[in-house]
Amino acid sequence: MQNRQTNQVFNFDKFPNFEKDIDLKQRAWIEVKGKAIETNVRQLRSKLSKNCQFMAVVKADGYGHDAKLVSEYAIKGGASQLGVATLNEGIKLRSSGVKKPILILGNLYTKRDLIICFKNDLMPTISSIRECLICNNIGKQFGLKFPLHLKVDTGMSRLGFEYNKFVQQFEKIKSFENIFIEGIYSHLSISRFIWLIQRECFLIKISIFIWYVLDYLCMDINLCQN
Numbered sequence: 001m002q003n004r005q006t007n008q009v010f011n012f013d014k015f016p017n018f019e020k021d022i023d024l025k026q027r028a029w030i031e032v033k034g035k036a037i038e039t040n041v042r043q044l045r046s047k048l049s050k051n052c053q054f055m056a057v058v059k060a061d062g063y064g065h066d067a068k069l070v071s072e073y074a075i076k077g078g079a080s081q082l083g084v085a086t087l088n089e090g091i092k093l094r095s096s097g098v099k100k101p102i103l104i105l106g107n108l109y110t111k112r113d114l115i116i117c118f119k120n121d122l123m124p125t126i127s128s129i130r131e132c133l134i135c136n137n138i139g140k141q142f143g144l145k146f147p148l149h150l151k152v153d154t155g156m157s158r159l160g161f162e163y164n165k166f167v168q169q170f171e172k173i174k175s176f177e178n179i180f181i182e183g184i185y186s187h188l189s190i191s192r193f194i195w196l197i198q199r200e201c202f203l204i205k206i207s208i209f210i211w212y213v214l215d216y217l218c219m220d221i222n223l224c225q226n
């Protein structure tokens with residue numbers, strides 16, 4: 001059997017270099033104008049009431065289009081908050097100079113990560129009493145209130161408080177003096193279902209707790225879909 005020859009040791013310096021001629025668009029390519037993002041956000045924002053917040057989700061580096069750039073144009077269009085998937089994404093946006101409130105959609109459950117989140121003025125997604133207690137202790141340590149969002153699981157089974165136990169758990173959450181609940185959100189349970197069916201399923205499940213929560217606090221209630 002012949003030994004496989006390798007060209008790694010060969011000196012190609014004297015031969016032409018064609019790397020610059022490789023077409024970056026040979027497989028897939030998309031160009032998005034910042035002004036188009038701004039216009040789209042402004043159009044969506046115009047459909048909402050004036051006191052309704054608009055959160056632009058810019059996770060995965062703005063879905064591949066540069067999170068900082070997408071954020072800037074979304075804010076110009078009227079976005080009042082931003083959402084990212086991970087703590088690192090949030091820190092990167094803060095480091096780039098973005099001042100708007102930023103929600104971490106992924107779960108943070110260690111004290112270390114939640115302290116980092118707090119110090120970078122980011123809002124974590126909280127899915128358990130344990131995480132609420134950690135955030136409350138962090139806020140108490142610094143003499144401030146820790147802003148956060150609560151997530152309720154209404155069928156996605158990914159993150160969140162169990163919807164049928166949330167009222168009982170919320171009673172405990174109300175006693176924490178060093179957290180500030182910026183909002184409560186959930187996620188459509190099955191993405192292949194049409195919107196009206198999803199909406200009915202969601203409303204049935206949140207009806208167990210929604211009026212109780214709204215009676216206690218004035219906050220944002222949101223529903224997400226991939």
